[in-house]
Amino acid sequence: xxxxxxxxGGLVQAGGSLRLSCAASGPTARSAHIGWFRQAPGPEREFVxxxxxxxxxxxxxxxxxxxxxISRDTDETTVYLQMNNLRPEDTAVYxxxxxxxxxxxxxxxxxxxxxxxxxxxxxxS
Numbered sequence: 609x610x611x612x613x614x615x616x617g618g619l620v621q622a623g624g625s626l627r628l629s630c631a632a633s634g635p636t637a638r639s640a641h642i643g644w645f646r647q648a649p650g651p652e653r654e655f656v657x658x659x660x661x662x663x664x665x666x667x668x669x670x671x672x673x674x675x676x677x678i679s680r681d682t683d684e685t686t687v688y689l690q691m692n693n694l695r696p697e698d699t700a701v702y703x704x705x706x707x708x709x710x711x712x713x714x715x716x717x718x719x720x721x722x723x724x725x726x727x728x729x730x731x732x733s
Contacts, residue, residue, distance in 0.1 A: 610634040610706040610722045617702060617727030620694055626729060628689040630704030640722075641707040642687040643714055644678065646700035646729075656702070658714030659687060667714035672698075694731045701726040 616628040630642060643658035656676065657668045663680040677690040687704060705720035713719040 610637050610640050610708060612704050612706060612722055612724035614702065614704055614724045614727040617729045619730045619732065622694060622696055622731055622733050624694050624731070625690070625692045626694065628691065628702055628704075628727060628729070630687040630689075630724060632685045632687070632704075632706060636708045637706070638684045639708065641712050641714070642680070643705045643707065643717075643720060644687075644689050644702060645705060645717060646698075646702045647726075648700040653717055654700070655715040655717065657689060658712075660712045665712060669715070691729070694729075696731050696733045699729060699731050701728050703727075 611633045613631045639661045641660045644656040645653050646656050647653045655669050657678040659666050659678045659680050666678050675693045679688050703726040704724045706722040707720045
């Protein structure tokens with residue numbers, strides 16, 4: 609089991625930066641792949657970025673490539689999402705998720721077993 613707590617959201621002007629953190633705990637936290645997803649008002653949850661358990665493989669949505677960077681700290685239990693050059697369309701609730709079954713299918717929300725509560729990111733124009 610993995611518990612996930614996000615932090616770092618807030619209000620920022622367009623062009624600004626934020627760094628989100630996802631603190632993972634539990635017996636399988638170190639071996640979990642971690643993904644970030646976001647949901648703006650509406651039914652669709654959108655994949656943002658993911659990193660494998662070792663920190664060696666990453667994957668990004670096209671909409672954030674070159675602007676967002678996902679990383680994992682050395683104890684492998686905290687994952688960061690550095691968001692630069694933010695745009696109003698990045699406004700959403702950002703949630704991290706953990707995949708503990710071994711396969712790395714970064715953009716498939718259904719592959720993730722545990723989810724955090726989310727943190728709001730608002731980008732003003």
